[in-house]
Amino acid sequence: MALALAAFLLALLLLPLLAPLANRPRLCAVPSALLVLALLAGAALAARALSTGAPATLDLSAWSPVAQAAPFAFTLTLDRLGAFFLLLLCAAAAPVALYAHAYLQRHYAGWRRAVLWALLPLFLLSMALVLAASTGFAFFFGWELMTLLSAAAMLLDGDSPERRHNTYIYLVMMHAAAACVLAAFLLFLSRAPALDFASLRAAAAAMPPALRNVAFALALLGFGAKAGLVPVHLWLPKAHPIAPTPVSALMSGVMLKTAVYGMLRFGFDLLGPGPAAWGYALIAAGAVSGVLGVLYALGENDLKRLLAYSSIENLGIIFLALGAALVLQAHHAPVWAALALLAALLHSFNHALFKSLLFLGAGAVGDATHTVALSELGGLQRRMPFTGALVLLGCLALVGLPLTNGFVGEWLAFRGFLAGAAAGAPVLPLLAGVLALIGGLSAACFANLYGAAFLGRPRSPAAAAAVEAPRTMRAGMAALAALCLLVGIAPGFLLRPLARLAAGLLPGAPPLLPAPAAALAVLLPRLALALALAAAAALALRSRRSLGARRSPTWACGQPALTPRMQYTAAAFSEPLRTVFARVYRADRRLELLPQGEAWFPAAVAYHSIRTTSFERSFYRPAVQAIVNFARRLGRLQTGNVQMYLASIFLALIALLVLMRLA
Amino acid sequence: MTLPAALANLAQWALLLALAPLLRGLIQRAKARAQNRRGASLWRPYAELAKLLRKQDLVPDSASPVFRAAPLAALAATLVAAALVPVLWPAALLASSGDFLVLVGLLALARLALLLGAWDSGSAFAGMGASREAMVSALAEAPLLLGLLAVAILAGSASLAGMAHWTLTQTFATFSPVHALAASALVLVALAEAGRIPVDNPATHLELTMIHEAMVLEYSGPSLALLELAAALKLTLLLALLAALFFPWGMAPAPTPARLALALLLFLFKLALGAAAIALVESTLAKLRMYQVPAFLGLASALAFLAVASTSLTR
Numbered sequence: 001m002a003l004a005l006a007a008f009l010l011a012l013l014l015l016p017l018l019a020p021l022a023n024r025p026r027l028c029a030v031p032s033a034l035l036v037l038a039l040l041a042g043a044a045l046a047a048r049a050l051s052t053g054a055p056a057t058l059d060l061s062a063w064s065p066v067a068q069a070a071p072f073a074f075t076l077t078l079d080r081l082g083a084f085f086l087l088l089l090c091a092a093a094a095p096v097a098l099y100a101h102a103y104l105q106r107h108y109a110g111w112r113r114a115v116l117w118a119l120l121p122l123f124l125l126s127m128a129l130v131l132a133a134s135t136g137f138a139f140f141f142g143w144e145l146m147t148l149l150s151a152a153a154m155l156l157d158g159d160s161p162e163r164r165h166n167t168y169i170y171l172v173m174m175h176a177a178a179a180c181v182l183a184a185f186l187l188f189l190s191r192a193p194a195l196d197f198a199s200l201r202a203a204a205a206a207m208p209p210a211l212r213n214v215a216f217a218l219a220l221l222g223f224g225a226k227a228g229l230v231p232v233h234l235w236l237p238k239a240h241p242i243a244p245t246p247v248s249a250l251m252s253g254v255m256l257k258t259a260v261y262g263m264l265r266f267g268f269d270l271l272g273p274g275p276a277a278w279g280y281a282l283i284a285a286g287a288v289s290g291v292l293g294v295l296y297a298l299g300e301n302d303l304k305r306l307l308a309y310s311s312i313e314n315l316g317i318i319f320l321a322l323g324a325a326l327v328l329q330a331h332h333a334p335v336w337a338a339l340a341l342l343a344a345l346l347h348s349f350n351h352a353l354f355k356s357l358l359f360l361g362a363g364a365v366g367d368a369t370h371t372v373a374l375s376e377l378g379g380l381q382r383r384m385p386f387t388g389a390l391v392l393l394g395c396l397a398l399v400g401l402p403l404t405n406g407f408v409g410e411w412l413a414f415r416g417f418l419a420g421a422a423a424g425a426p427v428l429p430l431l432a433g434v435l436a437l438i439g440g441l442s443a444a445c446f447a448n449l450y451g452a453a454f455l456g457r458p459r460s461p462a463a464a465a466a467v468e469a470p471r472t473m474r475a476g477m478a479a480l481a482a483l484c485l486l487v488g489i490a491p492g493f494l495l496r497p498l499a500r501l502a503a504g505l506l507p508g509a510p511p512l513l514p515a516p517a518a519a520l521a522v523l524l525p526r527l528a529l530a531l532a533l534a535a536a537a538a539l540a541l542r543s544r545r546s547l548g549a550r551r552s553p554t555w556a557c558g559q560p561a562l563t564p565r566m567q568y569t570a571a572a573f574s575e576p577l578r579t580v581f582a583r584v585y586r587a588d589r590r591l592e593l594l595p596q597g598e599a600w601f602p603a604a605v606a607y608h609s610i611r612t613t614s615f616e617r618s619f620y621r622p623a624v625q626a627i628v629n630f631a632r633r634l635g636r637l638q639t640g641n642v643q644m645y646l647a648s649i650f651l652a653l654i655a656l657l658v659l660m661r662l663a
Numbered sequence: 664m665t666l667p668a669a670l671a672n673l674a675q676w677a678l679l680l681a682l683a684p685l686l687r688g689l690i691q692r693a694k695a696r697a698q699n700r701r702g703a704s705l706w707r708p709y710a711e712l713a714k715l716l717r718k719q720d721l722v723p724d725s726a727s728p729v730f731r732a733a734p735l736a737a738l739a740a741t742l743v744a745a746a747l748v749p750v751l752w753p754a755a756l757l758a759s760s761g762d763f764l765v766l767v768g769l770l771a772l773a774r775l776a777l778l779l780g781a782w783d784s785g786s787a788f789a790g791m792g793a794s795r796e797a798m799v800s801a802l803a804e805a806p807l808l809l810g811l812l813a814v815a816i817l818a819g820s821a822s823l824a825g826m827a828h829w830t831l832t833q834t835f836a837t838f839s840p841v842h843a844l845a846a847s848a849l850v851l852v853a854l855a856e857a858g859r860i861p862v863d864n865p866a867t868h869l870e871l872t873m874i875h876e877a878m879v880l881e882y883s884g885p886s887l888a889l890l891e892l893a894a895a896l897k898l899t900l901l902l903a904l905l906a907a908l909f910f911p912w913g914m915a916p917a918p919t920p921a922r923l924a925l926a927l928l929l930f931l932f933k934l935a936l937g938a939a940a941i942a943l944v945e946s947t948l949a950k951l952r953m954y955q956v957p958a959f960l961g962l963a964s965a966l967a968f969l970a971v972a973s974t975s976l977t978r
Contacts (some may be wrong), residue, residue, distance in 0.1 A: 047824055079717075087834075100752060120670020129951035151787045181967070190680060241947055285794075289680075331912070338851055370915055374684060379727075380723060381728075381729055381783075383728035384727075385728075387729070392729075392779075396772075396775070399775065400768070400772070400776065401768055401771055401772045401815070402765060402768040402769055402772060411761060411764050411768075412763075413786035414764050414808075415764075415821065416760070418674075418815060418816065418821060419809065419814060421816040421974060421975065422819075426972070426974070426975035428973065429809075429812055429816060429971050429974070430809075430968065430971055431962070431966070432809060432812050432970070432971075433805045433806075433809045433968060434805075434806065436767075436804045436805040436807070436808035436809070437801075437802075437804065437805040439771070439804055440800060440801035440802065440803070440804030440805065441801045442773075443771055443774070443775055443797070443800065443801065443804075444797035444798070444800070444801045447778040447779060447782070447793070447797055450779065450782075450795070451779055451781075451782030451783075451793070453781070454727070455726075455727060455729060455779060455782040455783040455785075455874055456725065456782055456783060456784070456785040457725045457785045460695055514822065515760070516760050519759050519760040519761065519772055520759075520761060522759070523757065523759040523765070526757060527743065527757065527765065528807075529756060530743045530746060530756075531739055531740065531743050534738070534740075534742040534743050535735050535736065535739035537739075537742070538735045538738040538739050538742070538889055539735055540885065541716065541885075541888075541889065542716070542720075542734070542735070544716075544883040545716050545717050546706070546717065546718065546719065546720060546885040547717070547719040547720075547884075548719060548720065549719065549720035549721070549722050549731065550721055550722070551721075551722050551723070551724045552718070552721045552722070552723070552724065553724055553787060553881070554723040554724070554725065554784055554785050554786045554881060555788075555881065556786075562785065562786065566784050566787050567786070567787060567790060568787055568789075568791060568793070568794065569781075571788060572790065572791075573793065573794040573795060573797065574794070574797075575794065576795055576797070576953070576954075577797065577798050577801060578952065580798065580802070580954075580957045592719055631708075643816070
């Protein structure tokens with residue numbers, strides 16, 4: 001097992017050496033094919049580790065001089081929790097790697113293509129390191145590498161000032177988040193002999209509750225920022241859309257899950273399931289992120305940014321379920337806590353599949369039409385039937401409709417919330433209302449996405465001239481869509497090992513599939529059969545006596561022809577909901593009549609709508625301004641006078657000595 | 664499942680399907696009477712469906728296969744949803760733990776199919792209707808789910824059949840206020856979901872006011888027949904659901920022919936009462952302005968929220 005893990009990581013490490021082959025006409029498929037093979041092998045390895053539960057350990061400390069010092073030990077241990085997230089990584093990344101073959105070939109040439117083929121396996125390796133790490137140093141090494149490599153991929157795509165600014169924000173926020181996580185690790189340092197997870201677990205048991213709370217709060221802040229939870233989500237809609245499509249898919253689908261992994265590792269495994277208050281903190285963060293994420297997504301015109309906002313929504317749902325699991329565990333209902341935890345784990349897996357699928361679909365649309373603005377698209381279903389059908393399936397799964405994997409995850413979450421009533425946590429059932437609101441809004445949002453981009457008439461010549469995506473791109477998307485359906489109709493094969501994983505994290509929970517989940521696993525195939533029969537019956541009813549179908553022009557109120565401009569647009573579609581939730585958007589709209597001063601008979605009307613979110617305007621900018629002002633005031637100390645500096649160093653030293661004495 | 668039970672389940676599913684057009688006829692007749700008109704025959708909706716099914720299907724020239732698939736998906740999802748509702752006795756074809764969530768999911772699937780069909784017609788009217796429907800349904804989802812959840816908590820059962828069975832065992836003296844709150848929330852949601860006044864007006868084709876009718880404006884012939892059937896079935900199943908959760912008295916405790924016949928009679932009576940109530944509402948109330956609908960659904964949400972919140976007090 002350990003050998004297989006080593007081989008997998010080594011393969012990812014060495015694959016970049018073959019990246020230049022992507023530029024050879026005959027061998028250009030080699031990097032993609034080998035990466036897919038490595039990831040499939042990794043998936044097999046992870047699935048095996050998940051089902052047997054025997055941890056595979058790999059001690060790499062001997063290889064590095066620095067790692068032999070106690071806090072810097074570099075050990076990898078793949079336990080059930082890590083194995084599940086590694087399975088998620090491989091399952092989502094293998095189709096992405098397949099898709100990337102044609103995509104990178106069409107979009108990048110020369111050194112850029114080679115560098116991207118080198119970055120992809122390394123980025124995956126960094127995430128695998130995070131998931132397999134069992135010492136604080138190894139975890140952090142992978143964590144930082146993950147941030148830096150994804151930032152590098154973002155910068156590869158172009159060099160506009162806006163791109164640099166967005167990458168800068170990404171790096172700053174990720175490092176602030178990493179600092180929080182590091183502080184959470186360092187809190188253990190005085191109590192644990194080393195920063196490996198086993199000693200951290202032992203030390204946490206002996207920690208005073210106040211210190212545990214501080215560690216949890218730091219972890220929530222750090223991992224919450226990585227997960228893109230509101231209000232520390234600012235980087236996500238800026239960073240995800242500008243990366244190359246395969247990297248966007250991996251960032252949204254997989255990288256965000258490392259934050260869920262971190263939260264599970266810290267909140268459940270190391271610190272042990274904590275008090276109910278921890279759960280309520282997660283629930284509050286999840287509920288706010290879920291509702292605001294989907295509302296921002298609804299108001300978005302850029303396809304990729306819409307998907308990025310919807311990732312905030314989905315991470316919100318995952319954190320809601322995680323919080324419910326903590327609350328139920330604190331109320332001594334481990335069986336129900338396991339159900340809620342199952343919901344969080346499954347939804348993480350599901351989101352990795354359908355969000356990667358949708359990002360790949362957005363990439364295919366951008367590839368065919370050279371735009372991802374919903375206002376320029378339309379009519380793509382007839383021009384790209386295969387891509388359209390797969391994106392539709394991804395949308396159905398994201399909305400959580402029956403027979404898709406999204407439904408299974410949300411169903412489990414609802415059952416977990418319902419269980420709160422019997423367990424003495426009356427707040428949990430109310431969360432079902434929040435989750436239902438998120439579901440309803442996301443249905444509107446994704447009906448808008450698919451309808452505006454794929455249905456009706458094309459809104460631009462580019463969309464009218466779109467052609468179907470190349471074969472490997474379609475194959476990558478089809479693999480993800482097939483997985484979505486498989487988990488949606490027969491989730492039992494995945495739920496059973498997940499139940500054993502949940503039982504390991506929640507003391508007192510049996511390692512069996514909870515009864516409601518088992519009932520659902522029985523119901524879903526029947527439901528699929530019933531729906532197929534009903535659709536066949538409806539088809540028979542329609543075609544039995546009818547005279548067939550005939551094409552005719554759409555009714556245009558007697559006008560000679562309907563033009564694409566007379567169609568509804570995505571912005572018009574979401575307008576009623578945006579009006580209802582106007583307080584959330586606080587849209588800054590300006591209507592200008594041209595020429596200026598002409599109040600009654602304008603020649604033209606200019607409309608500006610500023611799409612920065614109210615968070616950026618009313619939360620971040622004042623905060624940044626305050627910090628800058630404070631720094632400027634502090635800057636007055638910097639007189640250039642050496643004596644002044646010496647005096648302040650001296651005073652600081654005295655203060656520190658006094659402080660040490662008092663403590 | 665024993666044979667009589669399976670037959671009874673199949674019968675009540677078929678009953679919902681068979682009665683769906685009749686309910687439309689009943690409402691139209693009752694409305695006409697309330698407005699001092701004679702009204703059309705009760706059986707006219709059946710004749711209309713038969714007529715539409717014999718016609719040719721007109722498909723907009725820019726539409727993709729989604730346009731013709733949408734009515735199939737909408738009807739199929741509604742048909743399967745009808746197999747979850749207990750009508751004559753507290754059981755159903757696809758009854759299972761947590762099936763109320765499946766019901767909500769299937770209704771959402773049917774609605775999404777309609778939205779996409781509307782998008783695909785490429786018409787501004789259909790887009791307008793879809794946009795409004797998206798708003799109404801997004802806001803109706805939470806009260807619908809919370810209302811069902813309140814009853815589930817009260818009944819201690821996560822299946823619709825179990826909830827109906829629990830209500831059957833209640834008497835007037837043990838009736839909980841939670842029930843009243845959940846019932847009123849679900850009645851409001853049912854009106855919105857079925858596209859009835861005061862949320863939507865099924866009788867008008869005036870584009871400024873309509874929601875559902877605008878969405879299906881481009882549909883004709885057999886596809887329209889499927890959509891009409893799906894809409895009628897949805898209204899029937901919502902009424903049956905309200906009857907099962909809040910007024911199940913008369914349901915057969917076991918699937919014996921005599922008790923089922925009695926249950927059938929009582930169900931027809933309840934359905935007629937529901938039709939009369941809808942006709943009365945539609946004859947006396949005006950449709951709400953578009954932007955008043957969120958307030959209407961906000962009221963439903965508040966009631967459902969209170970229902971769930973007060974379950975912990977009444978236990």
